[in-house]
Amino acid sequence: MNKIFDRHYPMIIDGKPVDTDSVSEIRSPFDGELVGTCSLGTAEAVDAAVAAARAAFPAWSGLADEERAEFCQKIGSVFEAHAVELASLITREQGKPLVAGGFGSQFEVGGCIGWSMATSQLSLTEEVLPAGEGLSVVQRRVPKGVVGSITPWNWPLLIAVWHILPALRTGNCVVIKPSELTPLSTLRAVELLNETLPAGVLNVVTGDGLVGAALSGHPDIDKIIFTGSTATGKKVMHAAAENITDCSLELGGNDPAIILPGTPVEAIAPGLFFGAFINAGQTCGAIKRVYVPEADHDALVAALAELAQATVVGNGLDDGVAMGPVQNEAQYEKVRKLTQDALKSGASLAAGGEPVGNGFALRPAILGNCRQDMAIVTEEQFGPALPIVPYPNLEQAIEWANEGEFGLCASVWGGESAERENVANAINAGTVYINTHAELNPMVPFGGVKASGIGVQFGVEGLKSFTDSKVFYERANG
Ligand code: TXE
Numbered sequence: 276m277n278k279i280f281d282r283h284y285p286m287i288i289d290g291k292p293v294d295t296d297s298v299s300e301i302r303s304p305f306d307g308e309l310v311g312t313c314s315l316g317t318a319e320a321v322d323a324a325v326a327a328a329r330a331a332f333p334a335w336s337g338l339a340d341e342e343r344a345e346f347c348q349k350i351g352s353v354f355e356a357h358a359v360e361l362a363s364l365i366t367r368e369q370g371k372p373l374v375a376g377g378f379g380s381q382f383e384v385g386g387c388i389g390w391s392m393a394t395s396q397l398s399l400t401e402e403v404l405p406a407g408e409g410l411s412v413v414q415r416r417v418p419k420g421v422v423g424s425i426t427p428w429n430w431p432l433l434i435a436v437w438h439i440l441p442a443l444r445t446g447n448c449v450v451i452k453p454s455e456l457t458p459l460s461t462l463r464a465v466e467l468l469n470e471t472l473p474a475g476v477l478n479v480v481t482g483d484g485l486v487g488a489a490l491s492g493h494p495d496i497d498k499i500i501f502t503g504s505t506a507t508g509k510k511v512m513h514a515a516a517e518n519i520t521d522c523s524l525e526l527g528g529n530d531p532a533i534i535l536p537g538t539p540v541e542a543i544a545p546g547l548f549f550g551a552f553i554n555a556g557q558t559c560g561a562i563k564r565v566y567v568p569e570a571d572h573d574a575l576v577a578a579l580a581e582l583a584q585a586t587v588v589g590n591g592l593d594d595g596v597a598m599g600p601v602q603n604e605a606q607y608e609k610v611r612k613l614t615q616d617a618l619k620s621g622a623s624l625a626a627g628g629e630p631v632g633n634g635f636a637l638r639p640a641i642l643g644n645c646r647q648d649m650a651i652v653t654e655e656q657f658g659p660a661l662p663i664v665p666y667p668n669l670e671q672a673i674e675w676a677n678e679g680e681f682g683l684c685a686s687v688w689g690g691e692s693a694e695r696e697n698v699a700n701a702i703n704a705g706t707v708y709i710n711t712h713a714e715l716n717p718m719v720p721f722g723g724v725k726a727s728g729i730g731v732q733f734g735v736e737g738l739k740s741f742t743d744s745k746v747f748y749e750r751a752n753g
Pocket residue numbers: 425426427428429452453454455482483484485486487488489491502503504505507508510511525526527528558559606609655656657
């Protein structure tokens with residue numbers, strides 16, 4: 276085995292490697308092969324990391340804005356220099372293929388580079404506000420202090436970058452806790468970045484929900500940013516409330532795609548398929564349910580089934596593999612159960628659903644004739660199974676799309692532009708795509724409504740969320 280992957284990854288606190296007595300083995304979700312080991316962190320490790328971040332804060336926040344912009348570029352260069360290693364590590368611990376039509380782990384590391392460079396270009400300028408005569412008022416944005424970051428297992432390194440970069444850019448220091456299921460790429464990245472950053476500016480602590488709870492409820496954290504499930508997001512918010520800690524939450528999604536009447540469904544099928552099955556469906560902003568006019572149902576299901584059958588599912592390290600496994604057993608069981616329940620309730624299986632290999636890989640399932648009351652439609656399946664729901668009229672489709680607790684993204688496909696616009700306006704979501712889905716850009720705010728989250732990431736608005744407003748009133752002498 277290549278030694279670079281089969282190693283132990285320590286936590287990094289105050290620039291130094293730190294281990295505990297308890298070791299976790301991280302295994303490939305495709306075949307159970309050992310990827311590496313790491314220590315399991317503790318609440319004491321969280322305390323040490325927060326203290327290190329607090330101690331590093333005065334010097335880091337005292338740097339000139341341009342100096343921190345340069346650090347963001349250096350971070351991008353570190354990702355670039357280690358792209359091959361990091362992509363392989365992501366593929367091995369998370370499962371997504373290296374290439375996957377351009378959206379595998381190499382794309383994930385490419386995103387880390389792109390987001391780092393783009394964040395270096397963003398900056399928050401002071402605003403001079405209207406005031407009375409003889410009075411000047413200026414509003415500046417100041418860093419909050421220590422940011423706690425908790426990340427999930429679907430895009431482990433890219434989501435870490437989405438949390439870390441804007442925090443550092445605006446002068447905060449960071450303690451990150453990656454998912455216990457996919458900690459290695461973050462541990463390695465933080466190790467590498469600590470060769471460039473001053474000690475204590477960026478710290479990583481491993482562990483499960485208990486360690487996450489210690490971080491989100493820590494009295495010396497000034498902001499918590501969390502990406503994960505709505506259930507855990509509620510716990511994070513509760514813990515943060517104890518100390519009146521600001522929190523940004525990017526939670527689940529059950530994104531609907533509405534196909535308008537008269538759309539040539541074969542033409543849009545590849546876009547829909549990509550929007551639903553990116554990262555084997557394990558993406559918060561992926562299509563989770565499709566609403567199609569009754570008359571177009573069969574043609575769309577057939578077109579999607581053809582694409583599903585042509586998809587090569589397997590070990591993400593192998594050439595030609597387009598879809599990797601579900602990342603973990605609990606998620607694998609959830610997707611299988613939702614699929615089986617849908618079939619028992621009358622859905623038709625047009626393609627897929629069967630396991631590949633002995634791990635957690637599943638062929639992408641296309642489920643036709645689904646109904647709004649099926650659990651696979653009302654819940655976030657977060658995996659490679661897509662329900663197609665025929666609708667009788669557009670009003671009904673809009674009503675169904677707006678049902679449920681989530682409001683992350685949605686998409687509208689085909690039709691005339693005025694009709695598309697009307698439907699897009701009627702959907703309650705943080706992002707509405709037209710004739711596309713799952714697009715993201717570091718300069719464009721992204722966030723959900725309802726139970727999909729609080730706040731936005733990316734762009735100037737995302738950057739602002741890592742700062743406090745500080746206003747200066749000055750009255751002229753005499
Ligand atoms: O997520 P959790 P899970 C959805 C998806 C999936 C479901 C469950 O539907 O089926 O969530 O996944 C940490 N205080 N998404 O159980 O629990 C945990 O250690 C603080 C959507 O893996 O939310 C990990 O680091 N932190 C999603 C992180 O929270 C706690 C991505 C996420 O784990 C904690 C992944 C606690 N009490 C799953 N308990 C998206 N929005 O992209 C756990 N954690």
